[in-house]
Amino acid sequence: xxxxxxxxxxxxxxxxxxxxxxxxxxxxxxxxxxxxxxxxxxxxxxxxxxxxxxxxxxxxxxxxxxxxx
Numbered sequence: 001x002x003x004x005x006x007x008x009x010x011x012x013x014x015x016x017x018x019x020x021x022x023x024x025x026x027x028x029x030x031x032x033x034x035x036x037x038x039x040x041x042x043x044x045x046x047x048x049x050x051x052x053x054x055x056x057x058x059x060x061x062x063x064x065x066x067x068x069x
Contacts, residue, residue: 019060 007020018037021027037055041047 005020005022007018010017010019039053045051
């Protein structure tokens with residue numbers, strides 16, 4: 001529905017890791033929904049320039065063991 005969801009962003013030393021989970025009204029157990037990741041161009045970005053962003057999607061059964069979880 002185009003609404004943003006809460007997410008957590010961590011740097012593991014090599015990779016930026018984003019974790020998110022839809023709120024209960026949009027959660028369907030056992031399914032991965034249709035998501036769109038939207039990145040905002042940072043202050044050092046160049047408008048109109050193509051950027052390559054490598055991605056990998058994984059479904060986790062529990063949140064990563066990060067401090068604060």
